[in-house]
Amino acid sequence: MIAPVLSVQRLSVRIGAARILDDVSLAVPAGGTLGVVGESGCGKSTLLRAILGILPRGAEVPGGAVLFGGRDILADGGASARGRIGFVPQDPYLSLNPVFRAGDQILEIMRRHAPGTRRDHRARLVELFRAVQLPEPEAALAKYPHQFSGGQRQRLLIAAALCCDPALLVADEPTTALDVTTQREILALLQGLAAARGLALLFVTHDFGVLASLCESVTVLYAGRVAESGPTRDVLDDPRHPYTRMLLACHPDRATALAGIPGTVPAATAQPDGCRFHPRCPLARGDCALDVPQPVLHRGRVIACPYHAEALPEVALA
Amino acid sequence: MTALRHILRDPVATFGLLLVLAAVVVALFAPWLAPYPDDAFESHLLQRLRAPSAEFPFGTDNLGRDILSRVILGTRDALTVALAVVGAAIAIGVPVGLLAGWREGWLAETLMRVTDVFLAVPQLILALALGQLMAPGIGTAMVALALTYWPFFARTVFAETRRLRGALFVDALAGIGAHPARILLLHVLPNAAPAILVRATIGMGFTILTAALLGFLGVGAAPPSPDWGLMVSEARQHLPEAWWFPTFPGLAILLLVLGFNLLGDGLRDAADPRLRRSRGH
Numbered sequence: 001m002i003a004p005v006l007s008v009q010r011l012s013v014r015i016g017a018a019r020i021l022d023d024v025s026l027a028v029p030a031g032g033t034l035g036v037v038g039e040s041g042c043g044k045s046t047l048l049r050a051i052l053g054i055l056p057r058g059a060e061v062p063g064g065a066v067l068f069g070g071r072d073i074l075a076d077g078g079a080s081a082r083g084r085i086g087f088v089p090q091d092p093y094l095s096l097n098p099v100f101r102a103g104d105q106i107l108e109i110m111r112r113h114a115p116g117t118r119r120d121h122r123a124r125l126v127e128l129f130r131a132v133q134l135p136e137p138e139a140a141l142a143k144y145p146h147q148f149s150g151g152q153r154q155r156l157l158i159a160a161a162l163c164c165d166p167a168l169l170v171a172d173e174p175t176t177a178l179d180v181t182t183q184r185e186i187l188a189l190l191q192g193l194a195a196a197r198g199l200a201l202l203f204v205t206h207d208f209g210v211l212a213s214l215c216e217s218v219t220v221l222y223a224g225r226v227a228e229s230g231p232t233r234d235v236l237d238d239p240r241h242p243y244t245r246m247l248l249a250c251h252p253d254r255a256t257a258l259a260g261i262p263g264t265v266p267a268a269t270a271q272p273d274g275c276r277f278h279p280r281c282p283l284a285r286g287d288c289a290l291d292v293p294q295p296v297l298h299r300g301r302v303i304a305c306p307y308h309a310e311a312l313p314e315v316a317l318a
Numbered sequence: 319m320t321a322l323r324h325i326l327r328d329p330v331a332t333f334g335l336l337l338v339l340a341a342v343v344v345a346l347f348a349p350w351l352a353p354y355p356d357d358a359f360e361s362h363l364l365q366r367l368r369a370p371s372a373e374f375p376f377g378t379d380n381l382g383r384d385i386l387s388r389v390i391l392g393t394r395d396a397l398t399v400a401l402a403v404v405g406a407a408i409a410i411g412v413p414v415g416l417l418a419g420w421r422e423g424w425l426a427e428t429l430m431r432v433t434d435v436f437l438a439v440p441q442l443i444l445a446l447a448l449g450q451l452m453a454p455g456i457g458t459a460m461v462a463l464a465l466t467y468w469p470f471f472a473r474t475v476f477a478e479t480r481r482l483r484g485a486l487f488v489d490a491l492a493g494i495g496a497h498p499a500r501i502l503l504l505h506v507l508p509n510a511a512p513a514i515l516v517r518a519t520i521g522m523g524f525t526i527l528t529a530a531l532l533g534f535l536g537v538g539a540a541p542p543s544p545d546w547g548l549m550v551s552e553a554r555q556h557l558p559e560a561w562w563f564p565t566f567p568g569l570a571i572l573l574l575v576l577g578f579n580l581l582g583d584g585l586r587d588a589a590d591p592r593l594r595r596s597r598g599h
Binding site: 049052053057089094100 | 485487489490
């Protein structure tokens with residue numbers, strides 16, 4: 001196996017009484033792509049923030065490590081990873097400060113983290129603008145963020161994420177704020193750039209289509225814990241954790257009758273004991289409410305459910 | 319610069335800008351422009367209440383002073399008062415808005431509730447009350463006006479800070495260890511600058527009007543200072559014979575307030591094209 005460029009090891013994050021992440025582990029191999037899926041509120045954003053070293057004020061990390069290039073980012077406040085992890089945000093509108101020129105804001109990052117003179121930085125940025133297919137790359141340097149369209153702004157932010165030649169690109173649903181045609185272009189662009197530069201990708205998404213086309217492996221989060229992880233094809237074709245199975249049944253491409261999962265994701269302040277999915281799970285039984293399910297290895301993937309081999313009752317999938 | 323170009327394209331806003339600029343020039347060179355600069359305080363009882371003529375274009379008042387000179391000399395006071403009041407209101411309102419917008423919890427709640435209380439008090443009533451409590455005078459009037467005007471700036475800056483607090487560029491700045499003061503002053507405040515500028519411009523006009531009103535009611539500037547509101551007030555006893563006595567100071571108030579309001583409207587249009595009035599330009 002290729003050494004992971006990023007590896008999150010048994011990470012837990014708390015904000016006050018809220019247990020946002022609990023014992024989450026995942027790894028992105030160098031040059032590989034990992035997708036993270038889960039419902040809103042399952043801790044995806046907090047996971048990304050921990051990786052980027054921008055956890056909100058008041059967040060505590062009672063345990064775990066985020067290793068990037070073999071060093072713990074959490075321990076040194078992200079200093080060792082700075083400039084080596086690029087971030088493509090979900091919302092392209094308020095990610096850049098509206099009162100400064102877009103080019104200047106990216107050049108400022110480069111001055112902090114990239115070697116070379118200002119002239120080098122400008123030349124490299126124009127080249128990057130060209131690589132992300134921004135129209136009129138030279139003129140774009142002098143424009144303000146509001147002078148770009150939504151799709152162009154996302155390209156701009158991809159250029160910003162790439163400006164210091166990172167080893168890993170972290171993307172937080174980079175296409176949800178865009179229309180469908182633009183989504184496809186941006187995804188193709190990301191895929192092409194990652195392949196051309198040997199970048200590793202960590203991709204947070206709701207969209208199984210995106211997952212299937214872009215990610216080699218997937219980690220499914222539920223209520224701050226990993227429910228299931230493994231190669232994307234295997235997980236999508238034969239999901240084993242009851243949550244993954246029901247989640248996939250909710251997807252309109254994969255089911256004739258649209259299914260749902262009864263109940264909602266528990267609030268982070270009121271997580272149930274034992275398996276966090278048990279109140280919504282059709283396979284739940286007595287001990288599910290008592291013991292935290294230990295992850296089991298099953299044909300190359302990790303499943304946090306001891307009853308993953310059992311069939312779901314028909315009603316649950318209908 | 320683009321804002322200036324925008325205003326010059328708008329004839330109404332340009333008119334406002336010209337009125338304001340004219341007032342500034344008159345204020346700066348008042349002692350040289352006024353035909354009788356000493357008439358601010360000196361009375362000439364032999365030439366009282368003369369009608370406008372070549373010698374006294376705006377006529378003379380009840381103490382024989384040249385009204386043109388007094389209107390010119392009063393421009394300086396009017397602008398100084400307005401600048402001081404708006405400046406003080408910004409100095410209070412902007413930090414309150416930034417702090418309340420950035421922090422959450424009891425401090426922000428307290429600051430904004432205090433702001434609401436001040437917003438709820440009518441300006442004139444507070445000014446009149448303060449005038450009774452302290453010695454009536456232009457200083458008291460200015461304190462009262464500043465005390466009632468800062469909440470507008472606090473609200474504006476608060477809203478912008480709250481909107482941007484969750485923005486990614488703010489998180490990124492915090493992530494690389496930027497001090498909150500740096501984030502707020504250098505990165506968040508510039509976003510609110512257009513709104514502050516518009517508010518301040520309209521506030522200038524408003525303050526001049528209210529200060530004149532306080533002078534008229536006798537709790538603002540005291541005689542013999544050449545205050546426009548005071549002049550209109552003094553003229554009441556000589557109406558309708560001496561029509562020129564209240565007319566020219568009144569016109570000065572009208573033009574300067576109009577100028578600031580038109581300029582403020584133009585600035586608002588330049589700052590936010592979405593709010594542009596459908597005036598067909």
